[in-house]
Amino acid sequence: MSPNLVYVVVVGVLFATGVTLLLERSLTRVLMGVILLGNGANLLLLTGGRAGGPPIVGTTAEEEMSDPLPQAMVLTAIVITLGMTAFLLALAYRSWHLNGHDEVQDDVEDQRIMELAERDEGPGTADPETTDRVPTARADDDRRVAAGAPGRTR
Amino acid sequence: MSWLVPLPVVMPLFGAALTLLLVGRARAQRWVSITVLAATVAVAALLLVRATLGGPLVVEVGGWVAPLGIVLVADQLAALMLVVSAAVTLCVLVYSIGQGLADGNEETPLSVYHPTYLVLTAGVCNAFLSGDLFNLYVGFEILLVASYVLLTLGSTENRIRAGTTYVVVSLLSSLIFLVAIGLIYAATGTLNLAQLVDRLDALPDDLRLVLQGMLLLAFGIKAAVFPLSAWLPDSYPTAPAPVTAVFAGLLTKVGVYAIIRTETLLFPGGRTADLLLVIAALTMVVGILGAVAQSDIKRLLSFTLVSHIGYMLFGVGLTTAHGLSAAIFYVVHHITIQTTLFLAAGLVERRGGSTALDRLGGLARLSPLLAVLFFVPALNLAGIPPFSGFLGKVGLVQAGVSDGGVLAWALVAGGLLTSLLTLYAIARVWNLAFWRDPHPDMPGPDDTARAARTDGAEQPHDDPSPAGAVLPRLMTASTAALVVLGLGLTVVAGPLFDISTDAADDLLRRAPYVEAVFPDGAP
Incomplete structure (x- = not known):
């Protein structure tokens, strides 16, 4: 058939x-x-x-x-x-x-690596896009920094 | 005797219904669950004896004849898996009951815990016994739905976060499985495993490869094979200790079982054997490197879980009777040991108030019993003789060497390296958590009060159990029972290897399975 x-x-x-x-x-x-x-x-x-x-x-x-x-x-x-x-x-x-939102959040490991990268202590894998974005985003919401994902809707 | 076959599925389901009716009467719930699981262990043991002595047992559910109705098949492999998983679930149930009693809270575990736990058991048993691809899918769904509920028990923030990832990833793998089922049915007109044997053989090679690839992808996600394993170390550690233990022991192994079953019965000839071997090597090495980098016991154990799935795939990828038999032995060993280690980690969390390595220390002096309960299965996992981990790894290495290919040798090397790194990771836990001086935050020998944790925000666990110097007796006893079971695997290693070799032979010959389902030849 x-x-x-x-x-x-x-x-x-x-x-x-x-x-x-x-x-x-x-x-x-x-x-x-x-x-x-x-x-x-x-x-x-x-x-x-x-x-x-x-x-x-x-x-x-x-x-x-x-x-x-x-x-x-x-x-x-x-x-x-x-x-x-x-x-x-x-x-x-x-x-x-x-x-207060229903966004899928990053896993603990990703958050930790991002924090390390932010403090420049990580293995040097900081994504330039993320590091640029962090300071501005931090002002309004800590949690969303951890999410820090491109393409999320706001 | 064949009326025994559906019991491991039916009994837990009835037990779940009964415990659901008994919500609010914790004592009755406990007894129903324990009775049902103990009976499941007994039935599974009988099935194993019968399958070993007299060949596979087959039941046509509802009296519908084989290709029309659903069949349940209890061959040696399925029965062996049933025995081990039923025994492990029983021990974990006793542990969680002990935890609830020790907390002095009748509602911990929550009243929904018992029904869900029994449904999970029914799903696992259904997946092992299923002789039909769609029924296998239903078995997977039953156990997954139960696991979603158990993983998000209490629905705290961390569990919701971890649960979301877990649920979405599992849903995706189920969808891929469902699509594969649809395509297989369209191509062959049947989903009965025994009937598929001939019909799949008749298909063009390329089509078979696509179908095989889709099934491997679906089961690979469930079994947490390397490129598809990222969900596991994040989601498992956030659940309550007994839940993590039973997930770690059973759920990924159901995926491995499905891989073994489909690779041998439906797609023999090893066209994906090289792929499996490469994936196995990557799973082993990447997984254990992840474990080495962890600073939390539960997360570290989750990574070793991923890593050791690689050993089982190694055996499957060799496609020889030797390799398969060693892989089956390794699955049995790993279900027991990984569960024990997670239960011991739960005890550590209780005694030390945390599972973060930088908050623990001196546990060996504070609680020698706990130290033994962790140390023995840990060495077992790393593969120190004379434990079963060593025997399983020897079996795999022998199978790899007798295969003799370049890839097989590379895997032997990878396996030994992984074993060494496992020992390193375990030794690190031992040094930091058990040997140093006790951490100032930890409850002292006379301190039975709840350890205050004001700075627990970064902890992966939302609700640290009350920590204290006295370990609850029931929890310790069930962990000890599993440790003894793990040691017992060494004692019965000879007969166990005989069973696994028999099972592997039957799997490779394929005829015993088909003849059991269709005594007069496949239609």
């Missing part, structure tokens, strides 16, 4: 937009990305099976039936994605509660 081109294009678009959003700093956008990627993956699963009539004995001739297995798998995958979405939303909300 040859796959339907429309499906393939839609899956591609969903994946492309999903990955773009996943690379964002804000957790809400990441969540959107995950949802889009999940939908793309589900559609891809569905495309893998044979198309046809409803797979119910008595309503459709056996050779015209669609493949029910991918549909069953997609149902499972949708449920899982739903749960994940709820959990990510809770995480984003809690993060907003604690920090």
Whole structure:
């Protein structure tokens, strides 16, 4: 069976937009990305099976039936994605509660290396862009310095 | 006997439901969890005996015949993994109960802890037993969802920060796995592992390589293999000590198990063997260099965890029976030892009020028992004879030498270097935390009060447990039990190597697995 081109294009678009959003700093956008990627993956699963009539004995001739297995798998995958979405939303909300924003923060190691670089004690890997940016950013918020990421939305 | 097979999945799930109903009645919850996990250990042991003596056990869930329904397969490899992981989860559960009791707080561990912990166990067991790719995915999701909850337990600022990274990375790996499943189904029309054996063999080589690559990528993230391992050392140490311990012991090993299963059963012939070997070398060396640079015990141990995943990949990448058997032995050893070390680190945090090396000192004099509990598994990890770490590494080195290729020799060298650097990292912990004079901030021998930490802002842990001179008995006992289990691996190393060699042979022959699922030949 040859796959339907429309499906393939839609899956591609969903994946492309999903990955773009996943690379964002804000957790809400990441969540959107995950949802889009999940939908793309589900559609891809569905495309893998044979198309046809409803797979119910008595309503459709056996050779015209669609493949029910991918549909069953997609149902499972949708449920899982739903749960994940709820959990990510809770995480984003809690993060907003604690920090006033829902941005994904740098890990401890990165922060430490950045601090060392700032004091010029590190292994000399200071990123010029970051060091330029730090003094101005420090004035308004310490925490965001640690985030110090290019491309974050303000 | 085959009715035993679904029990390791079903019992913890029922236990989870029961403990959820018992929320608020901590004592009943504790007994349900302990009973369920003890029963799981017993069932897993029976399965291992049966699989060793009489070949793989297969159950068609719900009575649906094999390619239509889901099958659970308990072969030697799966049963061995089940025994070790069930035993380890039981010990960690006792430890966390001891911690809750010692804190005098009925709500620690929180009431949601028990159900989640049991769901995690069910997910791990499901992943080991699954004979179907999609069921493997479901097993992964069950254990991951439980792990998200456990990692963000209490939802403090640090855990939310670490949890975010962990959740997003895990979600991505699950999506890649799901896409791989979709593509495999589209290409072959089945997801049953035994049926895939023939159908994948019939596919064009390039397509097979793509599918193999996608599965490797998904499992590589879960197993924390080098270029995909950055999430692990950041997220694990922030969780409560018992949670970190069980994650470190089990979750990455489920990824390794999935790699072993798919690489041998679905994609034999070793087209990615060289790639695996290179990755294994990088994982070992980069991981241990990270560990050497750390100044916090938990973070240091997380890096050694990443590093030692490389040893298992080394065995898998050799694609010989020798290499696989050594890798399986190493997985068993590493589950036990890494968990023990994290539990010991939890005890250190309790006794010393911190796991930062610059705040600790003199623990060997203050608490000789704790020193022993840390020292023995630490040497075991580094591979000092006669511990199981040494035996596992010898097995891998022998397999590498008998392979004889340039890459294999390079890996032997890398493995020995990593072992040496592990010893160095461990010795550093020992010197700083156990040998120096006690740090002034640490609670003294008569001081049972909570250590005041006003400057804990930079600490990776939000809620340092109350520190005191007296170590809770239950926590010490469960850690000691795991230390003894680790030592026991040396005693039973002979039979264990026999089992792992058998398992490796069966994996490479592939026929025993397929014949167990389809006695009349694959449809």
